[in-house]
Amino acid sequence: xxxxxxxxxxxxxxxxxxxxxxxxxxxxxxxxxxxxxxxxxxxxxxxxxxxxxxxxxxxxxxxxxxxxxxxxxxxxxxxxxxxxxxxxxxxxxxxxxx
Amino acid sequence: xxxxxxxxxxxxxxxxxxxxxxxxxxxxxxxxxxxxxxxxxxxxxxxxxxxxxxxxxxxxxxxxxxxxxxxxxxxxxxxxxxxxxxxxxxxxxxxxxxxxxxxxxxxxxxxxxxxxxxxxx
Amino acid sequence: xxxxxxxxxxxxxxxxxxxxxxxxxxxxxxxxxxxxxxxxxxxxxxxxxxxxxxxxxxxxxxxxxxxxxxxxxxxxxxxxxxxxxxxxxxxxxxxxxxxxxxxxxxxxxxx
Numbered sequence: 001x002x003x004x005x006x007x008x009x010x011x012x013x014x015x016x017x018x019x020x021x022x023x024x025x026x027x028x029x030x031x032x033x034x035x036x037x038x039x040x041x042x043x044x045x046x047x048x049x050x051x052x053x054x055x056x057x058x059x060x061x062x063x064x065x066x067x068x069x070x071x072x073x074x075x076x077x078x079x080x081x082x083x084x085x086x087x088x089x090x091x092x093x094x095x096x097x098x
Numbered sequence: 099x100x101x102x103x104x105x106x107x108x109x110x111x112x113x114x115x116x117x118x119x120x121x122x123x124x125x126x127x128x129x130x131x132x133x134x135x136x137x138x139x140x141x142x143x144x145x146x147x148x149x150x151x152x153x154x155x156x157x158x159x160x161x162x163x164x165x166x167x168x169x170x171x172x173x174x175x176x177x178x179x180x181x182x183x184x185x186x187x188x189x190x191x192x193x194x195x196x197x198x199x200x201x202x203x204x205x206x207x208x209x210x211x212x213x214x215x216x217x218x219x
Numbered sequence: 220x221x222x223x224x225x226x227x228x229x230x231x232x233x234x235x236x237x238x239x240x241x242x243x244x245x246x247x248x249x250x251x252x253x254x255x256x257x258x259x260x261x262x263x264x265x266x267x268x269x270x271x272x273x274x275x276x277x278x279x280x281x282x283x284x285x286x287x288x289x290x291x292x293x294x295x296x297x298x299x300x301x302x303x304x305x306x307x308x309x310x311x312x313x314x315x316x317x318x319x320x321x322x323x324x325x326x327x328x329x330x
Contacts (some may be wrong), residue, residue: 066114172286
């Protein structure tokens with residue numbers, strides 16, 4: 001299953017709820033959620049701790065828009081819009097956490 | 099200037115994901131015409147508004163970050179960043195596209211107390 | 220939305236006559252815009268229009284008149300950084316008219 005998170009993880013509990021509820025699968029960070037996957041962000045450790053259970057992806061146009069394209073943490077895979085589509089196609093279901 | 103009021107704009111949201119950052123900037127630029135004593139503070143994700151190197155072509159959204167560098171022309175020169183927020187996001191003063199004063203949370207609270215008007219975005 | 224015709228080409232403008240797409244701008248469009256504002260472009264006019272385009276390129280905003288006046292004074296000399304000089308060139312407001320001719324949006328901070 002694909003989980004899509006679009007809220008800042010330091011300003012919202014969405015990522016925490018997702019990690020606590022979901023059993024595994026792909027997590028795609030988009031819009032303000034991309035900050036979580038940047039070096040030095042307090043949420044980066046949360047992602048790293050969950051990497052065994054989940055595969056994390058980040059939408060690069062959103063990270064670049066925010067001036068952080070060069071700060072992606074290890075273990076998170078960068079995707080473009082085409083990669084976004086692939087993730088939705090390759091998963092049986094998809095949840096956008098609001 | 100003696101009857102100028104102290105205005106503080108509190109910015110707590112990251113750019114692009116929501117409209118708050120852009121709205122705040124526009125209100126600041128417009129209100130600069132009124133010659134008040136304006137401070138801009140950046141807390142929480144608001145510190146991301148000032149990040150250097152924003153490239154918005156990929157999301158087809160206007161990059162409004164260069165406008166922060168024009169604030170000086172508008173006589174808006176008091177920009178404050180919360181130290182704790184900056185550090186929790188792995189940022190340093192060198193990451194910002196304008197000169198800012200970094201304040202601790204306690205100092206930020208004291209500055210807030212001095213204001214006549216506080217506007218929150 | 221509206222359209223203007225210049226040299227056989229059509230350009231999109233908003234309801235106040237400002238160019239919608241910044242990249243559509245060229246000197247023919249500028250001269251056409253000036254004509255609709257009853258302004259005959261001189262070197263002095265071009266100097267201000269070009270300054271505005273550079274300012275926009277740098278900061279992504281069209282400066283308020285007050286800011287424009289100050290910035291022109293710094294860049295082009297104190298004698299040009301006055302309301303008298305700028306209103307002499309653009310009688311209905313250097314912000315509004317010069318921005319329109321420069322293909323920029325209405326100035327930010329212009330109420």
